[in-house]
Amino acid sequence: MIESKGRPNRLGIVGWLGGGRWGLERYLYTLHRVTGLGLLLYFVLHIVVTSSRAVGTDLEARKAWWEWAMGNVSGGMFVAGEYLVFAAFAFHALNGIRLGLVELGIGIGRPIEPVYPYRTSVHEQRPLAIAVMVLAAIVVLAGGYGFLH
């Protein structure tokens, strides 16, 4: 992260949602952060819960510990939560690929003369953003089918 020196972030977290007439990419930025924080929280809990497979002195005890741990995180609310995690992962991963491509200068067009009416690279990268979101929606729907069956 390159630290800001001359233009401090005055809006803070409020700036994630409000602060101007922003385009689609700004809301993808916000969603990327929200899903990232959600995934981090889930991941820390996941490490603790799944470590139950290493508890117990014999096979039966380990199986019992595992099934007890899984039993504590089963049921409708947990399944819905797990699906949200899956959806967050699908979005975060695919949007992350888009960010990586944009950072490498792929899909943002070539530099042009600043002639009125001005065009920005946002105009060039919008199709990439839409394509990635369509792909994310397909994965989320496929995952939904998997969760229901």
Added chain:
Amino acid sequence: MRDQRLWTWHVGAGAVILVLLGLHMTVMHLDAFVRVFNATAEEPIAWSNVFARAQSTFFLVSYVLLLGAALFHGFYGLRTIVFELNPGDGLKKAVNGALVAAGLALFLFGTWAAWASFEFARVNG
């Protein structure tokens, strides 16, 4: 310079996560379409399947790699968000210390769990 290097590691860790977590999600949640690494017909989280995967060296290595990459990627991302709020130098140091300590503790704990279950499954499998 240091932050640029850390940012590069953050992006690299993201690529590792993409592959390994993509595989994990496929095994655990897309089993209706792609049934891989599930030894029995039961649910992917059934003990029989968990125990079978625990015997695999590939899964041991991939779990530890994924653990390290995801903890670094996640905690560095959290650090970026906090630092963008312009905290003071003292708070920045405290955040750095807390995130490194939490990351290392979780990595050691998760690695222990993966190794202990691998070793147990190898002996008892």
